[in-house]
Amino acid sequence: MRDRISITQWRGLKVSLFSLMIIQSVEFIRLQLPFKNGFEHARAVRKAGDTILVKLTTEAGECGWGEILPRAYVTGETVDAILDEASSEPTALVQSLSDLQIVNQTELEKWIDQQLPMYQHHTALFGGIEMAMWDVLNQVHGVDWDRAIGPVNERPLGRCVTIGFDATSEKLRARAIDAKLKQASVVKLKIGLDDDIERIKLLDKHLGKLPIRLDGNGLYDADRIRQLLKECARSTALQSIEQPFSHADNSYVDLQQSLFSEFNIPFAADESVCSIESARLWQESGGFQIYNLRIGKHGGLRATRVIRDLANDNAIGLVGGSMVGETGILSQASELLLSRSKGFDYIEGLGQNRQFLSLDPVELVEGDTPLKTFNLKPQATAELMHGSRTITCSY
Amino acid sequence: MSKQTEIYNFIKTLKPNVPDFEADQNLLEDEILDSVAMMELVLWSEEQYGFIVDTDDLTPENFATLTAITEYVEKMASSA
Numbered sequence A: 001m002r003d004r005i006s007i008t009q010w011r012g013l014k015v016s017l018f019s020l021m022i023i024q025s026v027e028f029i030r031l032q033l034p035f036k037n038g039f040e041h042a043r044a045v046r047k048a049g050d051t052i053l054v055k056l057t058t059e060a061g062e063c064g065w066g067e068i069l070p071r072a073y074v075t076g077e078t079v080d081a082i083l084d085e086a087s088s089e090p091t092a093l094v095q096s097l098s099d100l101q102i103v104n105q106t107e108l109e110k111w112i113d114q115q116l117p118m119y120q121h122h123t124a125l126f127g128g129i130e131m132a133m134w135d136v137l138n139q140v141h142g143v144d145w146d147r148a149i150g151p152v153n154e155r156p157l158g159r160c161v162t163i164g165f166d167a168t169s170e171k172l173r174a175r176a177i178d179a180k181l182k183q184a185s186v187v188k189l190k191i192g193l194d195d196d197i198e199r200i201k202l203l204d205k206h207l208g209k210l211p212i213r214l215d216g217n218g219l220y221d222a223d224r225i226r227q228l229l230k231e232c233a234r235s236t237a238l239q240s241i242e243q244p245f246s247h248a249d250n251s252y253v254d255l256q257q258s259l260f261s262e263f264n265i266p267f268a269a270d271e272s273v274c275s276i277e278s279a280r281l282w283q284e285s286g287g288f289q290i291y292n293l294r295i296g297k298h299g300g301l302r303a304t305r306v307i308r309d310l311a312n313d314n315a316i317g318l319v320g321g322s323m324v325g326e327t328g329i330l331s332q333a334s335e336l337l338l339s340r341s342k343g344f345d346y347i348e349g350l351g352q353n354r355q356f357l358s359l360d361p362v363e364l365v366e367g368d369t370p371l372k373t374f375n376l377k378p379q380a381t382a383e384l385m386h387g388s389r390t391i392t393c394s395y
Numbered sequence B: 001m002s003k004q005t006e007i008y009n010f011i012k013t014l015k016p017n018v019p020d021f022e023a024d025q026n027l028l029e030d031e032i033l034d035s036v037a038m039m040e041l042v043l044w045s046e047e048q049y050g051f052i053v054d055t056d057d058l059t060p061e062n063f064a065t066l067t068a069i070t071e072y073v074e075k076m077a078s079s080a
Helices: A006-020 A079-083 A088-101 A103-121 A123-140 A167-180 A197-206 A222-233 A250-263 A277-286 A303-313 A327-339 A352-357 A376-382 B003-016 B035-049 B066-079
Strands: A021-040 A045-058 A061-069 A158-163 A186-190 A212-215 A238-242 A267-269 A290-293 A317-321 A344-348 A362-365 A371-375 A385-392
Touching: A006 B035, A021 A079, A021 A088, A021 A290, A021 A352, A045 A123, A061 A327, A061 A371, A079 A385, A088 A103, A088 A123, A088 A385, A103 A123, A103 A303, A123 A303, A123 A327, A123 A371, A158 A167, A167 A197, A167 B035, A186 A197, A186 A344, A197 A212, A212 A222, A222 A238, A222 A250, A238 A290, A277 A303, A290 A303, A303 A317, A303 A327, A317 A327, A327 A362, A344 A385, A371 A376, A376 A385, B003 B035, B003 B066, B035 B066
Parallel strands: A158 A186, A158 A344, A186 A212, A212 A238, A238 A267, A267 A290, A290 A317, A317 A344
Antiparallel strands: A021 A045, A021 A385, A045 A061, A362 A371
């Protein structure tokens, strides 16, 4: 009679026979990252940003890193909710990793495709864990990145420089000079002030022929946007308007279509398109002509790739880049995706966090694969960490 | 004092920690100035020499090096 082997022995055998990657635990590390100078957002001035680093550990001791940037005004997620021991979504998602019997690229993609539809309202959370999975898989077995997100696109990308609310009329010239010196190919102006039309005209004068994108952050209404388009659509180098209306209000579809027909200035979706589901809905309705892609809000690399491909297949324009306050982990994932994508003319904000953050909490581990891995700096652990939550996989 | 020396001195005031540099060194590529400091230099030049920089003139030909900036400033100041 053969001796039975224990579960532990069986798992050990599988690991050694198939070079398996068994996920042991996922740690969510909350960091508060101080900004060098306050960052003026649509509704407030922020002096620091919260982020959650995801540290995924395998039984063999490998670590994969991901990042969650929960922004209530973008995906509806919050740092507190993710770290709350009572919140079920992080637990359920981590436990679903226990079902991954064999972790190779095909199985990881299958896991993403199965799980992602259940996390359409938790895309930042999902993206953080997905990114950590890609990282650890890349380290252990390698990843075919051509297959995962597409071949390298050799075409150089232009640069988008953002001008915020702090740039009053008096400061616009200096900011225009700054954008020119940075060799921007487009400038994004945040709007939502009483004198927006004057600011746009003034900026246009200072920038010469450089195109201007407007970012409404949901602060506009129908009358104001029509007035703005009447005044600026033909007399300035206006290129697009992003998210003029609240993403919570879908009643503007017909208006946006009608304004696009009348003025030929495309509307770009930011907060309106977070999940694949919302990207499909807006593609069907035709309310936006451009999608603003951010890995941190779509559910990770694979979800962003799906939305990118959906846009490419349906003649929807694309812009992409980084989110304010993200660390090098999210930024390099964005760079990886954008370097392997078609349809982007320029990058928005990549590298901006090196200017914003007093300290990037992670350091790059040297390596020659397209996706780099990181270590958390000891200084960040000591000075910036504000809580953590660890979920252990149960087998 | 020549305009080149004045501009050099202003750069050293802006960035006191940068080592001495040559007139033909690329100010941005060699990280002598960042774009914010370069912007301050542009605004200072306007005030100091009494002309307005057309933003279309903000090219490497005019602003890459101390030599280029001096030539541009002299040209603009003489026609102001």
